[in-house]
Amino acid sequence: MTKFTISDIARIAGVSLATVSRALNNKPRISTVTRDKILEIASRNGYNPNPLARGLSRGRTNNIGLVVIDITNPFYSPIIQAVEKRAEEEGYNLLVVNSQHSSAREEKYINSLVQQRVSGIIVSPVQDPRKYLGMLKKRKIPVVFLYPPSGAKCDSVDVDNVKGAYGAVTHLIKLGHRQIAYISRGLLHRHPSSKRLLGYKKALRSSGIPFNEKFMVKTITDQGRIEEGYQATLKLLSNGVRPTAIFAFNDLIAMGCLKALKEKGLKVPDDMAVVGFDDIEFAPFLEVPLTTVRIPEYEVGEIAVKLLFERIDSGRMNGKYRKVCLSPELVIRKSCGSKNSNLIQEKE
Amino acid sequence: MTKFTISDIARIAGVSLATVSRALNNKPRISTVTRDKILEIASRNGYNPNPLARGLSRGRTNNIGLVVIDITNPFYSPIIQAVEKRAEEEGYNLLVVNSQHSSAREEKYINSLVQQRVSGIIVSPVQDPRKYLGMLKKRKIPVVFLYPPSGAKCDSVDVDNVKGAYGAVTHLIKLGHRQIAYISRGLLHRHPSSKRLLGYKKALRSSGIPFNEKFMVKTITDQGRIEEGYQATLKLLSNGVRPTAIFAFNDLIAMGCLKALKEKGLKVPDDMAVVGFDDIEFAPFLEVPLTTVRIPEYEVGEIAVKLLFERIDSGRMNGKYRKVCLSPELVIRKSCGSKNSNLIQEKE
DNA sequence: TTAATTTGCGTAAACGTTTACGCAAAAGCT
DNA sequence: AGCTTTTGCGTAAACGTTTACGCAAATTAA
Numbered sequence: 001m002t003k004f005t006i007s008d009i010a011r012i013a014g015v016s017l018a019t020v021s022r023a024l025n026n027k028p029r030i031s032t033v034t035r036d037k038i039l040e041i042a043s044r045n046g047y048n049p050n051p052l053a054r055g056l057s058r059g060r061t062n063n064i065g066l067v068v069i070d071i072t073n074p075f076y077s078p079i080i081q082a083v084e085k086r087a088e089e090e091g092y093n094l095l096v097v098n099s100q101h102s103s104a105r106e107e108k109y110i111n112s113l114v115q116q117r118v119s120g121i122i123v124s125p126v127q128d129p130r131k132y133l134g135m136l137k138k139r140k141i142p143v144v145f146l147y148p149p150s151g152a153k154c155d156s157v158d159v160d161n162v163k164g165a166y167g168a169v170t171h172l173i174k175l176g177h178r179q180i181a182y183i184s185r186g187l188l189h190r191h192p193s194s195k196r197l198l199g200y201k202k203a204l205r206s207s208g209i210p211f212n213e214k215f216m217v218k219t220i221t222d223q224g225r226i227e228e229g230y231q232a233t234l235k236l237l238s239n240g241v242r243p244t245a246i247f248a249f250n251d252l253i254a255m256g257c258l259k260a261l262k263e264k265g266l267k268v269p270d271d272m273a274v275v276g277f278d279d280i281e282f283a284p285f286l287e288v289p290l291t292t293v294r295i296p297e298y299e300v301g302e303i304a305v306k307l308l309f310e311r312i313d314s315g316r317m318n319g320k321y322r323k324v325c326l327s328p329e330l331v332i333r334k335s336c337g338s339k340n341s342n343l344i345q346e347k348e
Numbered sequence: 349m350t351k352f353t354i355s356d357i358a359r360i361a362g363v364s365l366a367t368v369s370r371a372l373n374n375k376p377r378i379s380t381v382t383r384d385k386i387l388e389i390a391s392r393n394g395y396n397p398n399p400l401a402r403g404l405s406r407g408r409t410n411n412i413g414l415v416v417i418d419i420t421n422p423f424y425s426p427i428i429q430a431v432e433k434r435a436e437e438e439g440y441n442l443l444v445v446n447s448q449h450s451s452a453r454e455e456k457y458i459n460s461l462v463q464q465r466v467s468g469i470i471v472s473p474v475q476d477p478r479k480y481l482g483m484l485k486k487r488k489i490p491v492v493f494l495y496p497p498s499g500a501k502c503d504s505v506d507v508d509n510v511k512g513a514y515g516a517v518t519h520l521i522k523l524g525h526r527q528i529a530y531i532s533r534g535l536l537h538r539h540p541s542s543k544r545l546l547g548y549k550k551a552l553r554s555s556g557i558p559f560n561e562k563f564m565v566k567t568i569t570d571q572g573r574i575e576e577g578y579q580a581t582l583k584l585l586s587n588g589v590r591p592t593a594i595f596a597f598n599d600l601i602a603m604g605c606l607k608a609l610k611e612k613g614l615k616v617p618d619d620m621a622v623v624g625f626d627d628i629e630f631a632p633f634l635e636v637p638l639t640t641v642r643i644p645e646y647e648v649g650e651i652a653v654k655l656l657f658e659r660i661d662s663g664r665m666n667g668k669y670r671k672v673c674l675s676p677e678l679v680i681r682k683s684c685g686s687k688n689s690n691l692i693q694e695k696e
Numbered sequence: 697t698t699a700a701t702t703t704g705c706g707t708a709a710a711c712g713t714t715t716a717c718g719c720a721a722a723a724g725c726t
Numbered sequence: 727a728g729c730t731t732t733t734g735c736g737t738a739a740a741c742g743t744t745t746a747c748g749c750a751a752a753t754t755a756a
Contacts, residue, residue, distance in 0.1 A: 071425070071444075072426075097441075111396070285635055287637065
């Protein structure tokens with residue numbers, strides 16, 4: 001009972017290992033009567049194949065890996081759910097690992113997944129993922145990247161960060177703001193930090209507003225979490241010149257903003273407008289419901305896992321690479337005010 | 349380069365497989381000079397042991413499993429982080445799986461982890477975990493349960509739910525409330541739903557307030573998420589008698605309450621006090637900062653993983669079971685008002 | 697010095713599968 | 727009927743490790 005292997009089945013059925021394997025894997029070259037007999041014995045004894053043995057022999061397991069940057073960021077929740085759903089439907093296990101913004105950890109985990117012979121990997125990379133491509137190709141492990149820097153020759157799902165940021169900042173400008181700060185996540189060169197900065201600058205330029213270094217502040221570390229937004233905002237407020245609006249890299253940072261502003265006695269949106277990015281589940285429930293740029297996260301996950309399984313099922317590693325780019329959408333709530341009544345407000 | 353196994357090392361070093369294995373695993377019965385030579389060859393060629401082969405041979409891998417009920421509930425974030433940290437320190441991989449409130453899925457995943465020969469499992473069980481104990485013991489896989497029903501003979505980490513609920517409701521009573529509703533998660537018999545109900549009733553009893561069926565509402569499904577709290581609150585408000593305070597099973601349900609109350613034009617805390625449970629990261633940032641019962645989640649994770657590794661390292665499956673029970677703590681914010689000025693408010 | 701122990705290593709089996717190859721019997725074809 | 731193909735199955739190697747056992751040489755003990 002504790003251990004019940006194909007040898008046991010073979011012994012009971014009076015056949016060889018090969019025959020049992022054929023029966024269990026729906027392979028041809030076996031008569032229906034023996035097949036049924038074997039399947040019956042297997043199910044009666046609660047046989048379960050040993051995934052390690054199977055993986056060793058096949059060189060591939062029924063697992064797929066998902067590498068996220070921060071599993072505690074609600075941003076990833078819908079993505080994880082979408083991938084999980086499809087993986088379960090396909091009879092695969094999902095291994096979720098958390099690089100925590102560390103590229104060393106990311107590399108370690110990816111290598112570990114490869115050594116564990118996963119059938120495919122979805123990675124939301126910390127830094128440039130191109131360095132993995134060669135190795136993964138050699139090992140014939142399909143991979144899909146989430147939000148990768150452009151230019152990588154691989155399947156990927158991304159979101160138009162420039163457009164998203166452009167839309168958010170343009171909205172602020174339309175509301176009359178001209179002193180708009182951007183709180184970026186620590187490392188500017190990381191995707192999508194750089195793209196959002198680009199969108200921010202582009203929106204300013206379109207309206208003839210000069211870019212002001214003093215309105216550009218970076219969080220200390222790279223985590224993109226509440227506390228960092230809080231610290232960055234305090235720094236921004238002590239910068240001498242005060243903006244009338246803040247565009248934050250993401251919703252968590254925006255939450256930190258709100259906290260700092262409240263502490264300093266500044267009302268949102270009256271004294272300061274705030275816009276975030278991501279539209280995490282909690283954004284509408286905040287002290288000041290957050291205007292933010294919605295990323296269709298669930299869809300991102302759905303597409304990524306779809307692309308992945310297409311590769312897995314076809315076995316083709318060198319077909320044309322598909323780069324899907326989804327459009328974000330501005331969701332207007334309280335935190336940016338609404339002097340402009342033409343804009344559509346989200347119903348509450 | 350793609351594949352580099354101990355056979356390759358053995359060939360290069362001119363020794364046998366056994367010797368290579370001894371060197372790589374720091375086993376005795378090998379001279380320092382051969383050991384060093386082998387290690388040098390291994391590292392020079394970037395040797396990585398195949399975890400499937402190793403697992404198959406050893407009957408155990410370097411993975412531990414963590415089964416959570418809802419990976420998207422921020423409640424689990426600190427727990428995952430704590431377990432992840434320790435696992436990494438110990439050189440183990442953490443496999444996080446998500447049962448999504450389904451006991452069928454839970455069972456499937458636990459079996460899958462067992463078949464994958466993990467070294468240990470931490471489970472936040474959907475239902476009574478006692479049925480797993482026999483199998484896990486037979487397979488010699490240590491397990492630690494999070495928030496299990498009492499009475500199970502196993503290592504576990506729990507929180508005093510009765511006390512937590514009692515404290516929360518007592519606080520409401522002290523504030524003058526006598527009509528206090530409880531929004532429970534769907535299935536009452538599930539732990540910790542039942543415990544929190546117990547605490548609620550106990551608090552009422554202590555103050556001589558009769559339990560009113562009309563103030564007890566259950567969410568439709570068992571997910572314990574925002575939407576459910578929202579629906580349950582609407583139902584509660586249409587019940588004829590209106591409470592002056594709501595104690596919600598958890599913070600997400602409480603968020604749903606806030607949404608429903610707002611929609612109905614009821615001000616929190618003036619028209620209705622609301623108290624949650626868990627103190628998720630976002631509780632202080634809500635439209636009305638949420639009074640809630642804090643669970644030391646990170647500590648729960650730390651202790652669970654500590655207990656698990658003690659079992660793994662000692663190999664003792666039948667030592668005394670340890671049941672740790674942590675104390676929750678009431679965190680008072682805006683959502684319950686503060687007529688009673690004796691109470692300590694959390695500084696903002 | 698001799699006997700007992702320890703050290704250093706090799707051989708081969710084991711972990712539980714899959715799969716290439718081979719071969720007799722059955723089935724299909726002319 | 728004789729030839730070719732297909733069917734049904736078995737044998738054994740392979741996947742990449744670990745480990746029980748054995749044995750000669752070196753070391754220690756008496």
